[in-house]
Amino acid sequence: MTLILGTSAFYHDSAVALVKDGEVVAAASEERFTRKKHDAAFPSLALEGCLNEIGASVSDIDYVGFYEKPLLKFERLLETYLAYAPRGYRSFSRAMPSWLQTKLHLPREIRKQLGGKTQRRIVFCEHHESHAASAYYPSPFERAAVLTIDGVGEWATTSWGVGEGARLRLKQEIRFPHSLGLLYSAFTYFCGFRVNSGEYKLMGLAPYGEPKFAEVIRDRLVCQHEDGSYSLNMDFFTFPHTLRMTGAALERLLGVQRREPEAPVRQVDMDIAASIQLVTEELVLGLARYVHEQTKLHSLCLAGGVALNCVANGRLLREGPFDRIWVQPAAGDAGGALGVAWLIWHELLRNERAVNPSDAQRGTLLGPAIDEEKEIQQLKSQGAVVRSFDDPANLDREVAELLATGNVVGWVQGKMEFGPRSLGARSILGDPRDSEMQTTMNLKIKYRESFRPFAPSVLREHASECFEMPEDVESPYMLFTFDVNPDRRKATAEASGIERVKQVRSDLPAITHLDYSARVQTVSQQRHPRFHGLLKAFHDRTGCPALINTSFNVRGEPIVRTAADAYRCFLATQMDALVVGNQLMLRSEQPTAAVESSQTYLSDLAPD
Template sequence: MTLILGISAFYHDSAVALIRDGEVIAAASEERFTRKKHDEAFPMRAMHQCLEMANANAGDLDYVGFYEKPLLKFDRLLETYLAYAPRGYGSFFRAMPSWLQTKLHLPRELRKHLGDDYKRRIVFCEHHESHAASAFFPSPFDEAAILTVDGVGEWATTSWGIGNRNQISLKHEIRFPHSLGLLYSAFTYFCGFRVNSGEYKLMGLAPYGEPRFADLIREHLIELHDDGSYRLNMDYFSYCHKLRMTDGKLERLLGVKRRKPEQKIREVDMDIAASIQRVTEDVVLAMANHIHQQTKLDSLCMAGGVALNCVANGRLLREGPFKNIWVQPAAGDAGGALGVAWLIWHQLLGNSRDANPADAQSGSLLGPITDRDLDLRELRDQGAVMQHLPIQDELDAKVASLLAEENVVGWVQGPMEFGPRSLGSRSILGDPRSDKMQSVMNLKIKYRESFRPFAPSILEEHCGDYFEIPDGTSSSPYMLFTFDVQQHRRKPVDTSVPPGIQRVQQSRSDLPAITHLDYSARVQTVSRSRHPRFHSLLTKFYDKTGCPAVINTSFNVRGEPIVCSAADAYRCFMATEMDALVVGEYLMLKKEQPESARRSSEQYLTQLDPD
């Protein structure tokens, strides 16, 4: 038996993944346990949880892998600072302490955290190798093209290659400072959202605007070549030498000042969001076309932060040259922990690989499982008043009725998801047929911007009845693609309504709460094989209402990671206007909970970074 631990840490979204004899048995992000969003510290708690799930300790590990090469990254930082000297001194001065204390001494740091029991080898791979491995090895393909796109690893920002059986080979890369991910993040910053967490907001804002700046971006900011490669005009970006992404020159080009965080969103911000989204999609499509021409393969695997842009993924699926596309559910840095572990198993140790037709990600339900005794203790400690419904059909029928009556329900079941999407284990659920549910859940539950779209989870066997699914695509289990709502389910809208956020209130289909302004939705298909517990609930809701879908959004509020434990869930439940909470076999109704629990939960909410 070979036990391999993969680690991503010290930069963004620290995580660990554990693979035993080529099968992933656990993976989790540190933020879920520390309750610090995007926690970059060594993932000590996540590591202990994953080892506990395997009934193992650090001394049982055969290999430990780290998802990038720190010395190569340090080389890039030094060269960048020297190239921009003396302008880069401020950011250089701020970055050096963490490098000198920790990041330059990662082998020592890793062994310190692993403890004295682990005395074997630590393997380092390049950042985009770990992305590529996380994309291909769990995919359902024996052979596929690979595309990885993010902000930056060591030097690479974009790479492509080929995966074949148990080997990956990267053929070409684009290097820093030319980065599609950083281009998108620069506009995230320009529109007043936080880099590395606000990109979702920019993507959600895009359908409200018109891409009237797209040609300006193509003319002045990015040069796209025939082979899909690109170069940025660095005169307009300051991330190489300052602690901000852009400055006054981009403001002058666009003819508008950067929006400051928490200022009211302007119509021009919507147009800027629409423009950079359009350009990003065009670049991804151009890269995919070139890769297809070079490889002649039917299938594509993707990872890296840009691969979480589900709108671009949806367009690539509809218009691109590949028949099949598989995206790593934890496509960002956290997924690098999975990638390096699989890289060690297949490429370093030479173990064979037979692709699983359903994929080898296990529904991405790779985190800790809810524990009945621990859940009960945590809930009672917080004063929860619970109904015990041990018969699953009865519980599901009760929850289905609550949803059908337009109640918002927190839902905690089984293993926690790995990746940024809630997939029916740590979810907040609502009725997608409700005209008011999007605004209610945004403003009263999630405490976030009213324009943010919600995603539907739908029984896989009914997906084609509601959404236009490209030929050859049978499922979207990880909520990583947008599909258009079927024409016969759309409703005409009042075109006299002026541009702006208020358009979110217009009903656009018979599932208005999940239909975005462009008649699209970020769909999760739910099958009995991948997500059996969630499938059971959706089936009961369908039996009751005739609707096979629910709203599914992550179980957290703005500025908070997705909940992990029953205690996390109850605190979030009591701090918001959620109507009910289900943890395992236990149902809690808000109206039955003590006032003291509400007060303590609201105090917790005030401590969160608004993100």
């Protein structure tokens, strides 16, 4: 047996992945354990949880991989500072302590964090190599083009290559400061959202606006060249040398001041969001067309933070040159832990690759499972009132009835998802037919902006009844948008701005976005039998094969991991019911003291 540990520690989203004999057996982000969003500490708790899940210990690890090369990244920081000096000294000086104390000594730090229990070789790969490997090796393709797009790794911001069998080779790259990920993050910052977490908000805001600024972005800010590459006009961006993404120059160009965080969203913010989203989609399509021209391949694998832009992915699937596309569900830096582990198995150890026709990601249900008996007993000891079901089918029917009558249900089952999407293991569920449900769940459950869209989970066998999806297309990881079928759409009354969120646009109004699209997860019996059972029960009860599925957390906290996390979040919000395994808890039956005490933890959360 060969056990390989991959990690993306000490950066934005620390994570670990364990690959045993070429198969991913566990993966998790540290934030789920520490409850600190985007925790950058060494993922010691995540590692412990993953090792316990597979019955192994640190001493069983044969190889350790790190998802990028710190010395190359440090070289970029130094060269960037020298290029802009004396500007940028403040950001440079703030970055140096962590580099001098930790990041330049990663072999020492990693061994220390592993308790000195392994002296095995520590393997470093380049950032975009790890992204590419995380996309290609688990994909269902024997041969494929690979495209990675993010903010920045060491120097690369975008790369493409080819995977064939067990070999993966990158061919070309675009280098910092020219970055599509940083361009999108710059506008995230300009519109008043937090970089590295607010990009989802910008994407969700885009359909409320008109792309009035698209032309000026194309003409003055970013140029796409004939070979699909692009370059930024750095006169309007400050991220190489300050702690801010943009400054006064961009405000003058756009004729509007940057929105302050937490200030009301303006119509101009919606128009700016629509504009950068459109340009981003065009740039992604241009890159994909060039890669297709160079490779002549029919399949494409995607990773990097920009690969989480499901609207761009949807356009690429519909309009792009590739017949098939597979996106790594943990496409951001956390997924790099998977990538480096697979690189060690295939490239360093020269093992062959067996292609799984579904994919080798195992539904991305890779995190530690709940210990239902133990965790429920702990909740009961704290006063929780629990109804137990011997037959899951009976529980599914009970929950389907709750959902059909307007209740919001927290749903915790088995292994935790790896990646930013909840896919039916740590989810909050609602009825998509309810026209008030989007606003209710945003404001009373998630405590977030009312415009934020919700995604549907739909029975795979009924997906084409609801959405414009070819019969042979799956979307198990909620990474593509598809349009609601025309026969399900409804004419909308006149409205403007955020008020448009209340428009009823289809017979599934809570998951139909302003442009009639939805970020769809297809759920099959094979991939996710437990969640499929609930969806089938809801379909039997209502005739509707879909549910709202959003991540089980509130604004400012990571997705829940344990039953205790879920119970606290359940009581602190306006959720009506919580299901953990085969146990049902109704809000109306919980002790008043528990409900009151749970409210305090919300005040401790930092806004995201």
